[in-house]
Amino acid sequence: MSDRLTDDKFKTTVISCPLNAYDCRDIQICEGSLQEHFLSEQHQRSLAEHAKHIGNTTDADTTDANSRMEDEHHSFLELYEKLSSLAQYTDQTRNILTNINEDSLRYQISSFPQLADATQDMLSTEALSLDGVHLNVTVLQQQIFSLKEQVNNGYGILPQERGDIIAWKITNVHEKMYDAMSERQTSIYSPPFYTSPTGYKLCIRLYLNGDGTSRGTHASIFLVVLRGEFDGILKWPFQYSVAFCLCDQRTMLESNGTREPKHIIGCFKPDTKSISFQKPTSSVNIASGIPKFCSLDTLNQSADDNLYIYQDTMIIKTFINFNGIDRKMLDFIFNLNLALPVHIRQKLIEDEVARCQH
Structure with missing residues (x-):
């Protein structure tokens, strides 16, 4: 049911x-x-229309797909062109940077000598400045040492010697020579002196083991121009010949003047272009003089045979030749008795010069 x-x-x-x-x-x-x-016939027509519609739709979809592919292909072409342009720009930029680096490198290489010269000049200037500072310190130390020696010897103050011949007495020579060889103190300074009451202020610098290329073979002796009280009224550069005499003490003492002493004498004429002899702009100028003054073999002789180091003492005389006296007169000048007043020694020198000219 x-x-x-x-x-x-x-x-x-x-x-x-x-x-x-x-x-x-x-x-x-x-x-x-x-x-x-x-x-039925009606349904069959509808079925045919449906099939036709499906075909049209498929064709439209294919057309749309092809259109999209063409659009994408066109986009890819545009992107490729942009990437190609970017790559070309990158290559050009790299080439420009490479050329800039090469030009910069060539410029740096070409300018290196000038830079090196400028650096060398700067270092030389700084070295001179440091040398000046070191010299100032050394002079001050030597002046303190000289003051101490003067006090110990009972003089009380450092004398300002003024005259034509200046005598410098150096004590404890062997200790100072050892200090020079060990480079604990390579040089020593004399007390400062004036060439006249209103003259140049000078001192002597002595290297007992030599300086520069003379180190270890010769003692070196130099003149140092100091800043004085009357520099503003003096003639510059300093241009007067200077003579040094290492005295033969043993012959003079043991012979009581009966034998001719064998003094070691050296002289030099200042280079007026050298900064050493210009008007001082600091407390001291750079020392200049005779690098090979005396052979160290001569100074290192035994105490019994040494003519120049007597009882551990050396005496060095300095003569500033203001009158242009002939060098042949130096032996006579350095053998004069320093106990005589300056005006008497000057008269003796004038008489000897006149006698030699006749």
Whole structure:
């Protein structure tokens, strides 16, 4: 009974054709007659329209796909052109930077000698400045040492010697020679002196183990121009010949003047272009003089045979030749008795010069 009811219901149920979007629209069909409708001419036309629609849709999709591919291809071409331009620009930039680096390197290489020269000049200037500072310190140290020696010897203050011949007495010579060889103190300074009451202020610098290329072979002796009280009224550069005499003490003392002493005498004429003899702009100028003054073999002789170091003492005389006296007169000048007043020694020198000219 129930099966029959179900079957009757199926036969009377009304539905729409699946192709109602085409020719089968607005057609109501009983489910029992659905197969008969599918075989009808109207449904077959609808099926053909549906197939045609599907074909058109497929063609449209293909056309759209091709259009999109063309657009993408065009975009890729544009991107490729941009990348090619960027690569070309990058190459040009790299070439420019390479040329700039090469030009900069060539410029640096070409300017290196000038830079090196400028650096060398700067270092030389600084070295001279340091030498000046060192010299100032050394002079001050020597002056302190000389003051101490003067006090110990009972003089009380350092005398400012003024005269034509200046005598410098050096004590504890062997200790000073050892200091020079060990480079603890390579040079010593004499007390400062004036060439006249209103003259040049000078001192002597002595290297007992030599200086520069003379180190280890000769003692070196130099003149040092100091800043004096009357520099503003003096003639510059300093241009007067200077003579040094290392005294033969042993012969003079042991013979009581009966034998001719063998003094070691050296002289030099200042280079007026040298900074050493210009008007001082600091407390001291750079020393200049005779690098090979006396052989160290001569100074290193035994105490019994040494003519120049007597009882551990040396005496060096200095003569400033203001009158242009002939060098042949130096032996006579250095053998004069320094106990005589200056004016008497000067008269003796004038008489000797006149005698030699006749």
